[in-house]
Amino acid sequence: MNQYYVDLHIHIGRTNSGKPVKITGAKSLTIENILKEATEVKGMDMIGVIDCHVPEVLDKLELLIQEGEVYPLEEGGLRFKDVTLLLGSEIEIYDENCKGPIHVLAFLPTLEKMRDFSIWLSGRMKNITLSSQRMYETALNLQYKVKELSGIFIPAHVFTPYKSLYGKGVTTSLEEVFDPDLIDAMELGLSSNTEMADEIKELHNYTYVTNSDAHSLAKIAREYQLVEMEQPTFEELRKALHRREGRRIVANYGLDPLLGKYHRTTCEKCEKLMDDLLEEVCPHCGSNRFVKGVYDRIKELASDEDKTSPLNRATYIHQVPLEFIPGLGPKTLKKLRNYFKTEMAIIHEAPESAIRELLPTGIAESIILARRGELTLQSGGGGVYGKVKK
Known part of the structure; x- marks a missing residue:
């Protein structure tokens, strides 16, 4: 195979x-x-x-x-x-x-x-x-x-x-x-x-x-x-x-x-995340129109039965796309592609030592942390993507 x-x-x-x-x-x-x-x-x-x-x-x-x-x-x-x-x-x-x-x-x-x-x-x-x-x-x-x-x-x-x-x-x-x-x-x-x-x-x-x-x-x-x-x-x-x-x-x-743009429930008007879904109006702007987040919708539909994933379920690996990495602009990304050929090679195969050698310290460390799933993230919602915190 x-x-x-x-x-x-x-x-x-x-x-x-x-x-x-x-x-x-x-x-x-x-x-x-x-x-x-x-x-x-x-x-x-x-x-x-x-x-x-x-x-x-x-x-x-x-x-x-x-x-x-x-x-x-x-x-x-x-x-x-x-x-x-x-x-x-x-x-x-x-x-x-x-x-x-x-x-x-x-x-x-x-x-x-x-x-x-x-x-x-x-x-x-x-x-x-x-x-x-x-x-x-x-x-x-x-x-x-x-x-x-x-x-x-x-x-x-x-x-x-x-x-x-x-x-x-x-x-x-x-x-x-x-x-x-x-x-x-x-x-x-x-x-x-x-x-x-x-x-x-x-x-x-x-x-x-x-x-x-x-x-x-x-x-x-x-x-x-x-x-x-x-x-x-x-x-x-x-x-x-x-x-x-x-x-x-x-x-x-x-x-x-x-990082998804519909993860949490968000006010439709001011795009602020709603922490308390029992509130009838947005505490930030007073609007009563919300975009229900995926997280909250799944909680509504969640089964009372066993929620454990089946044994044959594929591993889910949190992936931060290169475009989300702070400071990684088009020129730097092109430099990486010229060296490693493809984005799959950059994400999965490039040695950490080579990444550190090619890039400024901050960007290199962010890519390495992204591979390990260790970046700090801010939730998205209401059509606005989440982002990596600097």
Whole structure:
């Protein structure tokens, strides 16, 4: 078995002709730039790009195959240099069973199946050329279609306050909306971790994935997982998500939940954290509008039963992305990349002595403390990321 770095949630900002896909995504997030960044800068082995249902994106991938830049893998996925691309789509559902909109991820093994899926979606969406669009179809029928096309189905960032399964999507249980047997994994999102998620008993049967939800090239691989597989292919990943034939998620590398922008309940007006949730108005500004934090939402849903993580659960390792390190600007980061080649090498492989030799003492020590999970952090909330205290 081999081990691979995998990030399954990357957006496309623009098509190659300049048309928007993810409105809030960077213009530099084209499919070609994503492939190059993932392999040459980040050092990823497998990525999921979740706007591949867009017809112009599919046309571009077909052209890259014709030009010999990309080639299909027999067990699913497309290969570009040292990275495998999984063809994904993020979809918003809000049927009669949902209490609020829910985002889900669907991955298909081949370009042909994604093309079929795109055609199916186009009859159920107002604009197939954009990312994360609302689908006018039931959640169950979406699950059935994904499975008909041999796909993988994953609810996205399941605890965030907006557009997620446990944020506003359900009252108590995922069975209110989905067929539990047709879910392949759960994406935790940036404001929670395994220990928090495992307070909810019905999640114990699912593998957790931790992904970047990247809206810019720099954000790729701010969360990811280390996956043990024979090869980085679609079918091997499917086996890993279900812990079959020795394939598995070895470790989830995710933000410390304190760094997530929805970790604690926050006043919507002044963005101050709310320490006492029983207060009806914000003690700082008097507003009565709050954004409920992931931490507090999970406490509402926590099971009275055993909350211990299952024995087969992957290790969760708190990862502080390099961009969060105080004083580590673009020039210094470029210096590190020139020396160690990729960010995965900087984070996981670079000797501490080499880091200290290359960088000023304060920055070097922060990177080393980040690797050990020993940085002091300030909580995020209400859409504002937490930060590393200097």
